[in-house]
Amino acid sequence: MPEGNVIHNQARRLRNLFRSSAVTVDSPQGRFTADAKKINGRTLDKVEAHGKHLFLRFGDLWVHVHLGLFGKWRIAKGEAPQPFGQIRMRLRSDEGYAELRGPTVCELLDDDAKKAAVSRIGPDPIKKSDPTPAWNRVERSSASIGALLMDQRVFAGVGNIYRAEVLFRHNISPFRPGKQLSRGEFDAMWEDLVVLMTQGTKRGRIDTVRAEHLPEIMGRRPREDRHGGEVYVYRRAGQECHLCGDEVQMAEMGARKLYWCNTCQPE
DNA sequence: GCGTGATGTTGAA
DNA sequence: TCAACCTCACGCC
Numbered sequence: 001m002p003e004g005n006v007i008h009n010q011a012r013r014l015r016n017l018f019r020s021s022a023v024t025v026d027s028p029q030g031r032f033t034a035d036a037k038k039i040n041g042r043t044l045d046k047v048e049a050h051g052k053h054l055f056l057r058f059g060d061l062w063v064h065v066h067l068g069l070f071g072k073w074r075i076a077k078g079e080a081p082q083p084f085g086q087i088r089m090r091l092r093s094d095e096g097y098a099e100l101r102g103p104t105v106c107e108l109l110d111d112d113a114k115k116a117a118v119s120r121i122g123p124d125p126i127k128k129s130d131p132t133p134a135w136n137r138v139e140r141s142s143a144s145i146g147a148l149l150m151d152q153r154v155f156a157g158v159g160n161i162y163r164a165e166v167l168f169r170h171n172i173s174p175f176r177p178g179k180q181l182s183r184g185e186f187d188a189m190w191e192d193l194v195v196l197m198t199q200g201t202k203r204g205r206i207d208t209v210r211a212e213h214l215p216e217i218m219g220r221r222p223r224e225d226r227h228g229g230e231v232y233v234y235r236r237a238g239q240e241c242h243l244c245g246d247e248v249q250m251a252e253m254g255a256r257k258l259y260w261c262n263t264c265q266p267e
Numbered sequence: 268g269c270g271t272g273a274t275g276t277t278g279a280a
Numbered sequence: 281t282c283a284a285c286c287t288c289a290c291g292c293c
Binding site for chain 2: 002003004005006052066067068069070071104105150152159160161162206234235255256257
Binding site: 068069070071072085086101102103104255 | 281282284285286287288
């Protein structure tokens with residue numbers, strides 16, 4: 001259940017494990033068998049992450065993977081165990097193996113189709129992309145900034161946690177229309193996403209609480225949320241805001257749960 | 268052991 | 281707008 005930081009982390013692990021080695025590709029589950037045969041035995045020569053999308057190059061063909069909500073990679077050194085459950089795609093080399101389960105997307109693309117897929121993805125803070133295209137969309141959009149942050153054509157790799165947290169950190173209401181953001185607010189949020197998401201890629205968890213607020217929060221916090229990091233509002237509906245004590249709010253926005261503090265992020 | 272919900276997107280209706 | 285994807289950790293019994 002990854003945001004962009006996890007995908008970039010997985011890309012690095014796949015790169016390190018399979019770099020320039022011949023890979024046995026199959027699909028124990030069967031749904032990727034025909035495509036697996038086309039690349040079986042080839043060398044994995046490139047791994048790219050763009051937002052939450054992963055692209056693996058085997059010569060003139062790319063495997064495009066999107067994990068969606070349930071998708072999982074198991075990446076490990078050593079010999080692959082007997083397959084169990086639903087393994088859509090399995091990669092094996094002398095070094096190790098990778099099992100892909102439950103992805104929303106696992107497809108084979110030629111170079112043109114891969115380029116087209118990448119072109120649909122907006123600038124990615126983890127890649128330190130130029131944010132101008134995102135600003136151009138935000139600046140003239142009447143959609144809320146809460147919705148825009150989740151739109152992968154605008155901000156690639158941002159998910160529900162980073163959305164809630166970056167808005168909180170900048171005291172911006174998720175309901176404010178994009179066109180009512182100043183360039184300064186947008187730039188500050190973008191720079192913050194670059195820092196937070198890069199850090200999240202290295203740590204493998206999402207921490208968004210500023211250092212000066214940590215001691216107080218650690219003393220007050222009932223228990224760590226299971227996503228594993230320290231956050232201000234994500235999944236804290238009904239609890240006290242760490243900074244002002246007001247009740248953290250929750251609402252559905254585009255079929256996803258949105259968290260914010262009315263006092264710290266006034267409309 | 269069972270039910271629920273979740274860091275997300277696609278494609279049909 | 282909604283079902284599908286079909287995993288996994290958690291709360292509750």
